Amino acid sequence: MIETKGLRKSYPSGKRGRTPVDAVRGIDLEIEAGEIFGLLGPNGAGKTTTLRMLATLIRPTGGEARIAGADLLTDPAGVRARIGYVAQGGGTGDTVTAREELVLQARMYGTGKAEAHRLTEDALKAFELTDFADRPCSTYSGGQRRRVDIALGVIHSPQVLFLDEPTVGLDPVSRSQVWAEIERLRTEGMTVVVTTHYLEEADALCDRVAIVDHGQVVAEGTAEALKREVSGDVVLLGTTAEQSGTATEALRGQPYLHRLEPQGEDGLRLYLDDGAAAIPLLLRVLGEAGVVPKTVQLQRPSLDDVFLARTGRSIDQS
Numbered sequence: 001m002i003e004t005k006g007l008r009k010s011y012p013s014g015k016r017g018r019t020p021v022d023a024v025r026g027i028d029l030e031i032e033a034g035e036i037f038g039l040l041g042p043n044g045a046g047k048t049t050t051l052r053m054l055a056t057l058i059r060p061t062g063g064e065a066r067i068a069g070a071d072l073l074t075d076p077a078g079v080r081a082r083i084g085y086v087a088q089g090g091g092t093g094d095t096v097t098a099r100e101e102l103v104l105q106a107r108m109y110g111t112g113k114a115e116a117h118r119l120t121e122d123a124l125k126a127f128e129l130t131d132f133a134d135r136p137c138s139t140y141s142g143g144q145r146r147r148v149d150i151a152l153g154v155i156h157s158p159q160v161l162f163l164d165e166p167t168v169g170l171d172p173v174s175r176s177q178v179w180a181e182i183e184r185l186r187t188e189g190m191t192v193v194v195t196t197h198y199l200e201e202a203d204a205l206c207d208r209v210a211i212v213d214h215g216q217v218v219a220e221g222t223a224e225a226l227k228r229e230v231s232g233d234v235v236l237l238g239t240t241a242e243q244s245g246t247a248t249e250a251l252r253g254q255p256y257l258h259r260l261e262p263q264g265e266d267g268l269r270l271y272l273d274d275g276a277a278a279i280p281l282l283l284r285v286l287g288e289a290g291v292v293p294k295t296v297q298l299q300r301p302s303l304d305d306v307f308l309a310r311t312g313r314s315i316d317q318s
Helices: 047-054 076-082 098-108 113-126 142-154 172-187 199-205 223-228 241-251 275-288 303-311
Strands: 002-011 021-031 036-040 062-067 083-086 160-164 191-196 208-213 216-221 233-238 257-262 267-272 295-299
Touching (some): 021 047, 021 062, 098 113, 172 191, 172 199, 241 267
Parallel strands (some): 036 208, 083 160, 160 191
């Protein structure tokens, strides 16, 4: 459904003689029909720029892409006819209603008046917006307004839907409702491409993910396959800031420890083959060094651990 090769975007530096700033440095993707595909990474990684290129909002500096059979560079109008796009900031006005927004959006795609109203009624029911469809959008909750945004993006039944940080700033209940709508769209056959830095969402709901850093894909695959690359278990140790250095020196070089990384100013992240078996050994070594951990937490590797393994830092630290 989507294929990109060497997709790049550079911007002038703003100062004469300076080299251009590379926002995206060559993205290669193959996204299958009916997938929920996640673009993950820290702010400034190039996720939104990639999405905006694919949505024809900005022209690539180099590379090529095909979306639902249309060439991004030579047939941008064909691409726009096949896609829906929901920006991070949303697109609803404060003084208009969801019904008015949806009818206008449908009409902009060339449908007749009666058909636009029919499509609007279908969208209001599908996204559970009917009860407040005739109130001004300014009266909606964040989750309700975001569902209107997504309904606007799919009113014309696109083959591909691009969502830029669809749940940023939402409370947990609203976030869950938005992701339920995204899953429903996938079950109806739509291909959905999402940018997010909420790793737990991508882990649970994306069929595949590409982790982006400094404008390049550093890892791609299913969440489970990527996490298997980070062998063993992860143990998080909470210490005091004063004892963090002592704990690091005591644990460094232990044969059962693959890698040790700082976790903030007062914690350590340890990578081991068998965390459950290693914890008693860790506590003994720490006790001999005079360190009493505040917390000990055993967990399986996460997508943030994948990012850490590929880049040397966590997404939250980027």
